[in-house]
Amino acid sequence: MQAVHLAVEDWDAKIPDNLATKWHEWTTSISEAKDLAIPRPITAAGNAPIDIHTFVDASLDAFAACVYARSCFKGCYVVRLVAAKARVAPIHSLTIPKLELQAAILGARLTETVAKELRLPIHRTTFWTDSRTVLSWINSEHRKYKQFVAHRVSEILDTSSASQWRWVPSKENPADAATKVTNASMWFNGPEFLLSRECDWPEQQPVSDTEEEKRVAANPVLHHHEAVVPELNYSTWDRLLRHHTFLKKFVDFLKDRKAFNKMIGREDVEHAKYALLRKAQWEGFPDEMEALTKGEEISSKSHIKTLSPYLDQHNLLRSRSRLENATALPKSARSPILLPQKPRIVKLLVRNYHEKYHHQADNFVIGTLRQTYWIVQLRNVLKAVKGCCQRCILNTATPQTPLMAPLPSFRTHPHNPPFLHSGEDYFGPLDVTVKRSIEKRWAAIFTCMRSWERLIQIVKKALHHMATEWKTRHPNPETLRAALIEIEAMINSRPLTHIPLSNEEDEILTPFHFLIGRGIESLPLDSLDTSYVSRQQFKVAQHNAKVFWDRWKKEYLSTLIKRNKWTNKVEPVKVGDVVVLTNDNAPAGQWLKGKVLEVHPAADGQVRVVTVKTASGILKRPAVKVAVVDVKPKEHLLVVKQPSSKTTKRVLEDDVTIREAPSTKRIITAGDWTARLLAGNSDRE
Numbered sequence: 013m014q015a016v017h018l019a020v021e022d023w024d025a026k027i028p029d030n031l032a033t034k035w036h037e038w039t040t041s042i043s044e045a046k047d048l049a050i051p052r053p054i055t056a057a058g059n060a061p062i063d064i065h066t067f068v069d070a071s072l073d074a075f076a077a078c079v080y081a082r083s084c085f086k087g088c089y090v091v092r093l094v095a096a097k098a099r100v101a102p103i104h105s106l107t108i109p110k111l112e113l114q115a116a117i118l119g120a121r122l123t124e125t126v127a128k129e130l131r132l133p134i135h136r137t138t139f140w141t142d143s144r145t146v147l148s149w150i151n152s153e154h155r156k157y158k159q160f161v162a163h164r165v166s167e168i169l170d171t172s173s174a175s176q177w178r179w180v181p182s183k184e185n186p187a188d189a190a191t192k193v194t195n196a197s198m199w200f201n202g203p204e205f206l207l208s209r210e211c212d213w214p215e216q217q218p219v220s221d222t223e224e225e226k227r228v229a230a231n232p233v234l235h236h237h238e239a240v241v242p243e244l245n246y247s248t249w250d251r252l253l254r255h256h257t258f259l260k261k262f263v264d265f266l267k268d269r270k271a272f273n274k275m276i277g278r279e280d281v282e283h284a285k286y287a288l289l290r291k292a293q294w295e296g297f298p299d300e301m302e303a304l305t306k307g308e309e310i311s312s313k314s315h316i317k318t319l320s321p322y323l324d325q326h327n328l329l330r331s332r333s334r335l336e337n338a339t340a341l342p343k344s345a346r347s348p349i350l351l352p353q354k355p356r357i358v359k360l361l362v363r364n365y366h367e368k369y370h371h372q373a374d375n376f377v378i379g380t381l382r383q384t385y386w387i388v389q390l391r392n393v394l395k396a397v398k399g400c401c402q403r404c405i406l407n408t409a410t411p412q413t414p415l416m417a418p419l420p421s422f423r424t425h426p427h428n429p430p431f432l433h434s435g436e437d438y439f440g441p442l443d444v445t446v447k448r449s450i451e452k453r454w455a456a457i458f459t460c461m462r463s464w465e466r467l468i469q470i471v472k473k474a475l476h477h478m479a480t481e482w483k484t485r486h487p488n489p490e491t492l493r494a495a496l497i498e499i500e501a502m503i504n505s506r507p508l509t510h511i512p513l514s515n516e517e518d519e520i521l522t523p524f525h526f527l528i529g530r531g532i533e534s535l536p537l538d539s540l541d542t543s544y545v546s547r548q549q550f551k552v553a554q555h556n557a558k559v560f561w562d563r564w565k566k567e568y569l570s571t572l573i574k575r576n577k578w579t580n581k582v583e584p585v586k587v588g589d590v591v592v593l594t595n596d597n598a599p600a601g602q603w604l605k606g607k608v609l610e611v612h613p614a615a616d617g618q619v620r621v622v623t624v625k626t627a628s629g630i631l632k633r634p635a636v637k638v639a640v641v642d643v644k645p646k647e648h649l650l651v652v653k654q655p656s657s658k659t660t661k662r663v664l665e666d667d668v669t670i671r672e673a674p675s676t677k678r679i680i681t682a683g684d685w686t687a688r689l690l691a692g693n694s695d696r697e
Contacts, residue, residue: 014100050200054092056085061135064126065091065206067180068119068141069187070111074100076190077119079126080202091202095126098190109224112143113164115187116150120171131583139172140180142188148222150174159299166354180214243288243356249364252357257284286326288357289349293329296352296388297321301329319386321350331386348386353393362387363397371404406605409592409639412582414618423461430526433461439472445486453489455496460523471499584619584635585611591624591638593631604628605641 016035019028027035055062063082069075076098082091097118101111119139127134141147149157149165151174157165182188184205186198198204205213246252257280265272294301300310304323311317320332329350336346351358365377378390387393398404422433440454457471475495487495504523524530585591585608592603606626611619620635 014103018103051092054081054083054094055132056083056088056090059132060085061133062130063135064094064123064137065202066119066123066137066139067185067187067202068112068115068139069182069185069191070101070108070115070143071191072101072105072108072111074098074191075111075115075118076187077115077122078187078190078199079119079122080186080206081130081132082202082206089207091206093200093202094130095122096187096190097122109143109145110160112141112146113149113161116141116146116168116177117164120168124171137172137176139177140185141177142180142182142185144179144219145222145224147177147179147219150177151219152221162298178214178216184214243360246360249360252360253281253285253288256288257281260284260287286328289328289351290326292351292355292357295355296358297329297350304329316350316388319350342383344384345382348382348384351385351387353387353389358387359393359397361385362390362393363401366394366397366401371398371401371407374398405641406592406603409641411594411636411639413636414584414620415581415616417614417618417620418616420461423464430460430523431458435459435461435464442475442492443486444489444492446489450486453492460526470503475499581618584613584617585622585638585640587611590641591622592641593624593626593633594637594639603639604631606631608638 016027016031019031020026060083065080065082066077067080068077076096078096079094080091081094082089084090099114099118106114116139123137123139127137149161150168180203184198184203186202189199243252246255257276260283261274261276261280265274297314297316300314300316300321303310304321305327310321316331321329322332324330324347330347331350333346333348335341338346351361362377362381365381369377369380374391374394377394381387381390422428435458437457437459438454439457441452442455443450444453445451455471504527507522587608587610589608590605591608592605595603604626606624608622609625609630610623612621612623613619621632622635622638623630623632624638
């Protein structure tokens, strides 16, 4: 299709002969798809854990990815194709390594989708590529490469880790079949080595560095950051800032002991904060920071170009906004500090504001942050922070309502007497006047399961309207009893079927027809002699009863066939789940928390009742009143994944060099040297 598009400009133009031949071959091969048979099961046995293996490959014509599920049963491995995608290479030419990188992104995205959709436990995920250049990019510091590579490697490392990527020979890469005309024997069952143990897989060689697509910097010092505390070791902004302040004081102590002042002032904290923010800006805006440091204009393609960025006296990236002359705003709001959305430092800062203002509404936190900072895609950053906040998870937990259960047999069986099976609703208290005191009364509603529905709301609404007459004084028990009898008559006269339109004399079927044999407005026949019942009269009574039941089956029972709510199947509650028990009379933060001890699945597999252990004891609750809380650690979601290195070198502005010691040596931590430093001990370690 792409070749035809490039070769022919007009819709009515004839396709060149060489392309017409290829087109005919392709359309002919499509007819063979009808004979294609794909095995439905993807695991060896039931819900056995699986390993996900994703293969990626590219050529000058296309790039592709295919995902396989590998499972084991009785010592034998089974490999099945789960999903695959292929894309035509872009018209503007890209190098093979760049196309291989595009295939790696396609594989990472496809694997993430498969992991979300599969309802099977995934033991491990492995990615395979035959490009050693792509492996080098993924295992290196991606910021030292140009934008095309840096952005794509960053996305790959957001959904996978460098240790998950392995090399595979091209002849054993099944994704090769989707990028060029070749033997596709491996396509559905994967390469043969997946049927063997891991020790028999392709041998992995050490990943070497590559010079391809590296940035060329006129002044290498511009790409180094100041020495800062590693933010990955911290979960709060305050602690990170405090320890970095101690680090800066320690550096000052080493530089000039005589002039050193061990008191930590506001200026020290500000300088430490600026250093952390500069590090985040260099991580998120490397090209813009480099250009402005050199005194050049930033690229017109930069996504922060419209914010008119500039460097202030602290070398912080700020926005020269249109509100420079808005004196009603503080200076920090008129020229806010620009921050990217991905660095962990930024997410810790947003988390600090979120917790500082007591987990309030998003707009309040965003408005407060924008008095000082302009964070790219701030709402998405705040959403990610709230997704990792355990308090917010508890406050927003909602039950997943299972599919509405089928009606029990006793509700659909005719000719049984009323109230053979009944349900009960209990409500109150209701205040009544007894002599000169106020007492409480409770009421119960007994509902025949044959015409069952929640009537408590109808009763409450009726009592509410009656209560307007009782504002000045409470009713006595007799008045309340009379009111409840009146409500009872009202709900027993409600129509169970549609109002008849064909014949005005037809009665509406109501609960009273089953209780007293007639509607509430119909008077009993007083002309019959009750001392003697003839056979004819008995047959008439039997006939009338049968008419009611026939109408009940045809006109009422058929209306219950559809589910008006709870129409979707949901993942059932499992034993061991941490849950909160919803309570309409208490705020979400005060709901009882507990752990599921036992589930009671129905015949359709849906769990509608669970037994929960709480601080108040063991309770049995319906699933619609139980909200499962995700208590898995989510701290990793705030981390921008980076390749690890044994040693790291960072250059300070004053040419002081700090090296992180190997793990075999003792590392000076903030807790070690701060105590002695502030105590006046001048010994070095």
